Amino acid sequence: MRDSSDGGGRLDSFDLAILDILQKDNGTPQRVIGERVNLSSAAVHRRMRRMQDEGVIVGNFAVVDPRRVGLPFTVVVEVHVESERLDLLDAAKRSFADDPQVQQCYYVTGEADFVLIVTVPSMSAYEALTRRLFFGNNNVKRFRTLVVMDRVKTGLAVTLGEA
Amino acid sequence: MRDSSDGGGRLDSFDLAILDILQKDNGTPQRVIGERVNLSSAAVHRRMRRMQDEGVIVGNFAVVDPRRVGLPFTVVVEVHVESERLDLLDAAKRSFADDPQVQQCYYVTGEADFVLIVTVPSMSAYEALTRRLFFGNNNVKRFRTLVVMDRVKTGLAVTLGEA
DNA sequence: TGTGTTGGTGAAAATATATTGCGTTCAGCG
DNA sequence: CGCTGAACGCAATATATTTTCACCAACACA
Structure with missing residues (x-):
């Protein structure tokens, strides 16, 4: 051991x-x-x-350029929920995580409850996503849409050795 | 061709x-x-x-669990700038992108100007980061801190074939 | 000072990757 | 129609990499 x-x-x-x-x-x-x-x-x-x-290494991945595969839009969404009841939160987490267009999902404290990074082929696909995930969920009080103009830095790399 | x-x-x-x-x-x-x-x-x-x-494949990476390398805190930051002058925006982009604790940086439209995902060893390291990147930059008007409680879904994978 | 544990080395064996030659299909065109 | 060139897949081969193994050094500790 x-x-x-x-x-x-x-x-x-x-x-x-x-x-x-x-x-x-x-x-x-x-x-x-x-x-x-x-x-x-x-x-x-x-x-x-x-x-x-x-488990130090979570996985080994190839990263694909979204623009090359028909997903030119990246959107950041802040989601505010109605109730923080555990079962409702879990349901929301699951529905976000299970959606293939949701690339990342963070449950946060502060002025919002969730932050999502989504990639979509078009803004109308984004609209469909909002209907699917937000309007279709009674526990979502409201959401703010931030459309990405420039993916300045992306990746999952992390600082090492300065900790 | x-x-x-x-x-x-x-x-x-x-x-x-x-x-x-x-x-x-x-x-x-x-x-x-x-x-x-x-x-x-x-x-x-x-x-x-x-x-x-x-360039369809951007790169091939191993992903490391941040918690296992002394970076247990993930924070989402919304940054609002004073001026959208191109040179000032570029300077901000550079300073964000060059900071090793900034994992991701998006320049967005909407109610904020930048969204950053940062990983830090401690909240005091986050405070140091805010001094470095935000208080040390006259063009940053204000910023909102959203501390991540649950990294519900992370990754850079993208939907394929449904486009 | 023994003894177990951790971790290193170098070489061999097992796999995987990269290259090449050849046959086939198919679209464009005389 | 049938030729031609381009693109593709297949199978075989040459390189390169990964994986394993036996053995050895360093260290902690009873």
């Missing part, structure tokens, strides 16, 4: 260096990673697998 | 099927992809490279 309660061990600076590379390009050969972080490729491999198994 | 103005050809249903798999797991062997979409692995390979070259 390693240690720690959350099911995963601590990460050392090698792990962080490897993650940093994989966050930028997970197709980088383990041999090259090894050269850059000063480890054998077998060691890199073992650490990678460990981090996969422990 | 294929066709189309945007430098990329059209995607057929094979391409979309391949992308769909790669969006979920880009480590899937080409042989397996081929079996699933009914194509030889060489065909899959050629299509993958084409889509890479054309």
Whole structure:
């Protein structure tokens, strides 16, 4: 057994260096990673697998340019709910998460309850989405639409090593 | 030359099927992809490279669980600027995009000007970020902080084939 | 000082990727 | 109609990568 309660061990600076590379390009050969972080490729491999198994690495994904696949519109939506009853919140979460055009969904404190990032082929598709998810849900009090003009920075990469 | 103005050809249903798999797991062997979409692995390979070259595939990334690397707080920030002068907007975009704790940045129309998704190790780190990016920028009129309680759905995957 | 545990190395084996030659299909056109 | 070129898929092959293995060094600790 390693240690720690959350099911995963601590990460050392090698792990962080490897993650940093994989966050930028997970197709980088383990041999090259090894050269850059000063480890054998077998060691890199073992650490990678460990981090996969422990859930440090959530997944490995190709990212597609939405404009190239007929989804030129990105919209940020702030959703305000009527009631914060747990079962109603869960229902809302599920309906948002299950919708394929909802790319991201955050449940937040503050002046809104949910923030959604959605990608749609057209504004009328967005309108359809609002009917589906908001007007069709009695617990949605109101929502604010922010249409994205420039996706200045996107990604899921995270700062490492400065924590 | 294929066709189309945007430098990329059209995607057929094979391409979309391949992308769909790669969006979920880009480590899937080409042989397996081929079996699933009914194509030889060489065909899959050629299509993958084409889509890479054309920029349909933006990149290949490992995604790290922020909580496992000392970044337990996600915050959504709405930023309102004073002036929409182009040079000032560009300066703001740059400063947001260059900050490593800013994971995503969208320039939007509507009731706000920017929406940022940030990941931080602590709320005091968030406070430091606000000083750095907002209080330190005369063009930022005000900002609203929405602290994320539940990252209901994250990712960059996109609906394919229903466009 | 032994002993178990963690983690490293280098090389071999198992897989996967990348390239190539060839046959087929199909649209455009004489 | 039948030719021609382009694009595509298939199968075989050459490279490259991943994965595993046996063995060794460092460290903590009884």
